[in-house]
Amino acid sequence: xxxxxYKKTKCLNLRCGVSLHTxxxxxxxxxxxxxxxxxxxxxxxxxxxxxxxxxxVPPSAVTRPIxxxxxxxxxxAGMYLIVITRxxxxxxxxxxxxxxxxxxxxxxxxxxxxxxxxxxxxxNKTFLAMINNVLTTDGFxxxxxxxxxxxxxRLANTSPDFQEMSLLERADQRFVWNGNLLRELAAQPxxxxxxxxxxxxxxxxxxxxxxxGKIFEWILISRRSCFRAGVRYYVRGIDSEGHAANFxxxxxxxxxxxxxxxxxxxxxxxxFYWSQRPNLKYKPKPIISKTTNHMDGFQRHFDSQLLIxxxxxxxxxxxxxxxxKPLEQxxxxxxxxxxxxxxxxxxxDFHKECSHMRWDRLQVLVDAVAETQDEYVYFMVNSEGxxxxxxxxxxxxxxxxxxxxxxxxxxxLARRSxxxxxxxxxxxxxxxxxxxxxxxxxxxKNAWADNANACAVQYAGTGALKTDFTRTGKRTRWGLMMxxxxxxxxxxxxxxxxGFRQDSIDLFLGNFAVDESDGPTPLRVxxxxxxxxxxxxxxxxxxxxxxxxxxxxxxxxxxxxxxIHWTLNFIFVSLSRLxxxxxxxSGSELxxxxxxxxx
Numbered sequence: 001x002x003x004x005x006y007k008k009t010k011c012l013n014l015r016c017g018v019s020l021h022t023x024x025x026x027x028x029x030x031x032x033x034x035x036x037x038x039x040x041x042x043x044x045x046x047x048x049x050x051x052x053x054x055x056x057v058p059p060s061a062v063t064r065p066i067x068x069x070x071x072x073x074x075x076x077a078g079m080y081l082i083v084i085t086r087x088x089x090x091x092x093x094x095x096x097x098x099x100x101x102x103x104x105x106x107x108x109x110x111x112x113x114x115x116x117x118x119x120x121x122x123x124n125k126t127f128l129a130m131i132n133n134v135l136t137t138d139g140f141x142x143x144x145x146x147x148x149x150x151x152x153x154r155l156a157n158t159s160p161d162f163q164e165m166s167l168l169e170r171a172d173q174r175f176v177w178n179g180n181l182l183r184e185l186a187a188q189p190x191x192x193x194x195x196x197x198x199x200x201x202x203x204x205x206x207x208x209x210x211x212x213g214k215i216f217e218w219i220l221i222s223r224r225s226c227f228r229a230g231v232r233y234y235v236r237g238i239d240s241e242g243h244a245a246n247f248x249x250x251x252x253x254x255x256x257x258x259x260x261x262x263x264x265x266x267x268x269x270x271x272f273y274w275s276q277r278p279n280l281k282y283k284p285k286p287i288i289s290k291t292t293n294h295m296d297g298f299q300r301h302f303d304s305q306l307l308i309x310x311x312x313x314x315x316x317x318x319x320x321x322x323x324x325k326p327l328e329q330x331x332x333x334x335x336x337x338x339x340x341x342x343x344x345x346x347x348x349d350f351h352k353e354c355s356h357m358r359w360d361r362l363q364v365l366v367d368a369v370a371e372t373q374d375e376y377v378y379f380m381v382n383s384e385g386x387x388x389x390x391x392x393x394x395x396x397x398x399x400x401x402x403x404x405x406x407x408x409x410x411x412x413l414a415r416r417s418x419x420x421x422x423x424x425x426x427x428x429x430x431x432x433x434x435x436x437x438x439x440x441x442x443x444x445k446n447a448w449a450d451n452a453n454a455c456a457v458q459y460a461g462t463g464a465l466k467t468d469f470t471r472t473g474k475r476t477r478w479g480l481m482m483x484x485x486x487x488x489x490x491x492x493x494x495x496x497x498x499g500f501r502q503d504s505i506d507l508f509l510g511n512f513a514v515d516e517s518d519g520p521t522p523l524r525v526x527x528x529x530x531x532x533x534x535x536x537x538x539x540x541x542x543x544x545x546x547x548x549x550x551x552x553x554x555x556x557x558x559x560x561x562x563x564i565h566w567t568l569n570f571i572f573v574s575l576s577r578l579x580x581x582x583x584x585x586s587g588s589e590l591x592x593x594x595x596x597x598x599x
Contacts, residue, residue, distance in 0.1 A: 017144070018068055020083060021061035024111060027081060028057045029069060031194060040069075040195050044109040047079050051190055068142065068197045070104060071181020073131065073507075075514050076124035076521070077116055079109040082131070082181060084142075091206030093219065094255070096146035098204060104135045123523045127514060130504035139224070139454050140177065142199045149175040149200055149223065151251050152262040153379040153391055168196040175223040175249070177201040180510030201226070202248060203454035205447040211437050214427045216256035218418075218440075220447050222455060223249045225268075226509055232401055232460040233284065233494050234502040237274045242300025244268035246402045246459050250451070252414045256425045258383030263417040265395050265410050266309065267402040270316070270331050271301040276400075278495045285323050286400075288330055298334050302343060311342045311393030313372050315365070317350040317405045324400060342393075344372065350405040366412050369395070378417050380424070401460060407452035415444065461493035461501070462486040492539075 021028035029040040041052045070082035086103035106128060113121055141148060147155060149172040162170055168186060173179055176198045185196045202222040209218045227243035228235060235245040247268035254261045273289035305312055316331055318324040328347055335345040346369065353361040376393040395413055399405035415434055422428040435441060453463040463486055493501075506512045514521065 018066045019063055020066045021057045021063050022107075023058055023061045027107075028052075028061060029066075029195060030054060030057065036194075038194050040191060042072075042081065042109075044111075047109065047184075049184060049188060049191060051194075066105075067099070067101070068144070069182075069185070069195055070101075070135075070197075070199065071178045072184050073181055075127045075131075076120050077108060077110055077113050080128075080131075081107045081109065082135070082178075083107065087142075090141065090204050091217075091219075093143070093146060093148075093206065093253075094260070096143050098141060098143050098146070098148065098206065100204070101140040101142060101199065104132075106131055106135075123521050126523055127507065130500070130507050133501060133504040134508040137201075137458055139201050139203055139458055140199050141202070141204050142197055144197065147171060147198075148204075148221070149198060151249070151264050151379070152253060152260060152381075153264070156379070156381065156387060166193040166196065168192050168198050171198040172223075174225045174227055174247075175200045175202075177224075177226050177509070179226065180508070183510075200224070201458065203451045205450060207443050207447060209440050209443060211422070211427050211440055212429060212432075214256070216254060216422075216425070216427055218443070218447075219251075219253035219255070220451055221251045221253070222451055223251075224455070224458060225249075229505055229509060230459075231494075231498045231501045231505070232490070233276050233278045234498055236269055236276050236286070238269070238271045238297045238301055240297060242271065242297050242302075242304055244271045244301060246455075248402070248455060250410060250414075252418065254418065254421050254425070256427055259381065259425050261378055261380040261389075261421045261425070262391070263378040263414055263421070264309070264391060265397065265413065266305070267397050267406045267410070269402060270318075270327055270398055272298050272330060272334060274327060274330075278498070280495055282491055283323070286327055288326060294330070294334060295337060299338065302338065302340070305394075305396065306340070306342055309394040310391070311344070311376065313344040313346065313369060313376075313393065313395050315369070315395055315397040315409060316345070316347045317397065317399040317409060318347075319351055320347060320349040321352075327400075350399065350409075362408065362412060365409065366416060369413070370416070373413065373416060378421060380421065401456075403456045403460060404452065407448065407455065411445075411448040414448070418444075460490050461498065462489045 017032050019030045019032055021030065024044075026044055027040075027042040029042070031038060037053050039052050039054055039057060041050050041056065042048075043050075067084040067087040070084055073080050073082065083105050084101045084103070085105045086101075087099040088102050090098045090100050092098065113124065116124060145167075147167055147170060154172070158170075166189075168176070168182060169192060176182075178197075178199045182192075182196050182198075185191050200223050202224040203220070204222075205220045207218045209216055225243065225247040227241070227247070228239050228245050230245060232246075238244050245268070247266065250265050250267070252263045272294040273292045274286055275289070276284050276286040278284055302312065314331070314335065316328055318328050320328055332345055332347060335343055346365075348365045353364065372393075373395075376391055376395075377389050379391045380387070380389040382388050395410075397406045397409050419428070419434050422434070423430070423432075428434070434444070456463055503512070507514075512522075
């Protein structure tokens with residue numbers, strides 16, 4: 001049943017719908033909608049954009065199908081056009097096909113780069129690599145005739161004028177990841193209506209489900225904010241505008257026989273000024289700024305959140321001891337200092353409560369906020385189109401990264417809301433529990449675990465931790481081993497490759513712009529050789545450690561050690577004596593002992 005229903009949902013409107021005609025002088029972008037004649041012409045020399053007709057497309061133009069325009073960006077070589085070349089249907093939301101952008105192409109306006117010097121050419125390649133780094137980070141979604149940036153409740157509370165706007169004009173700018181790329185198109189309203197396509201970044205799952213023979217659609221949408229976007233350790237806390245790092249709005253939607261319901265939660269970094277810059281330690285010590293006025297940014301953040309979502313219950317899941325304790329104390333103190341009755345603060349030491357595999361302890365938190373959740377309720381519109389419930393507040397969850405612990409708690413709160421919604425819709429009978437519906441429970445848990453992985457890859461560079469609990473409801477030994485593996489990969493990426501990822505995001509979102517002049521770019525700053533060799537040394541050291549562990553039983557004995565034993569010992573002792581002096585961009589000198597091994 002599920003395979004056939006899922007297949008039917010996937011078969012909606014698989015054509016790309018847009019054609020790109022290329023000549024040496026211009027790009028012509030044609031919407032292939034029935035009866036449409038408008039063509040967007042982009043001059044490859046003057047960069048001018050104009051609307052024209054199909055008759056103006058030269059027969060000699062090279063034509064290829066595309067799925068939409070991501071936007072344009074200026075690099076060293078000049079302007080580039082970014083287009084979506086392949087898409088995959090995720091499902092249908094209220095009759096509108098939702099797509100995942102799978103492949104992209106970055107096309108130069110210039111026909112050649114011979115006008116660049118060798119250094120400029122290399123810099124241009126690096127900037128192109130940055131753009132592609134962002135584009136290849138999984139999780140870009142779009143819809144050509146529906147606004148994915150808004151929740152069902154926000155869309156229901158709009159004016160007729162709002163409905164007349166283009167998708168880009170009416171979009172929630174927090175979640176339009178190609179907003180910077182669409183600036184040139186947005187400057188011309190007639191172009192915006194027809195060709196500017198807002199794209200969100202995050203995660204979408206759309207699943208047809210059945211309980212008691214009743215078929216309904218269950219949807220999960222996570223929208224990642226493009227304000228203060230970045231990667232783990234490089235972006236923490238808030239900026240001066242009150243935008244929190246790794247802010248994600250997650251909406252769970254249920255559609256059944258004309259009735260629709262949604263439940264919204266948010267996550268985001270603790271909203272004050274703190275940092276946790278990578279320094280080769282496994283867990284760098286977080287530092288709370290002593291030179292800035294935290295309450296200004298804190299107030300801006302929650303003023304905005306209260307305006308958009310209503311009441312807020314903050315679920316702070318960080319440790320209440322060790323290096324995380326000062327952060328929890330600072331957060332609690334600022335909530336008290338704000339003295340706003342619409343803010344409710346709950347600290348729950350996730351790791352302490354769930355230590356020794358006591359995952360049943362999470363129910364303590366769920367039960368503690370049950371009354372508040374009943375007060376906030378959810379959004380629901382009945383089959384006659386009448387709004388029968390409005391969500392009056394949200395749970396704002398956070399841990400250090402707002403990933404692993406946060407996702408576990410959000411999935412539990414979402415399940416509790418879903419239980420009530422399905423009973424009210426008549427899908428669940430009185431006394432039935434979601435947990436008892438084996439087929440749906442599997443879909444539900446896997447989708448939330450996939451959501452955790454998507455958010456974690458986008459922020460931390462690896463899949464999420466603790467997904468074994470989200471998928472199965474149990475913590476397993478295999479899950480612990482996978483958490484160890486992902487933690488190790490995170491360590492490497494956070495210290496040695498996330499700087500490039502952060503620069504890539506800043507370029508993509510317009511936080512850094514390539515200058516039109518021929519002046520030097522930040523890429524010309526020469527890195528010390530030690531920055532380039534240290535990752536290789538650490539990789540070799542770790543590889544030797546693994547080899548030593550795997551081959552110890554086969555080659556080594558107490559009476560007569562094999563030659564490989566002495567070889568590995570030599571390598572480890574050599575590495576243990578290696579001290580590498582690093583000079584970070586800030587100019588402060590840091591001396592790090594790479595490996596310290598006993599005997």
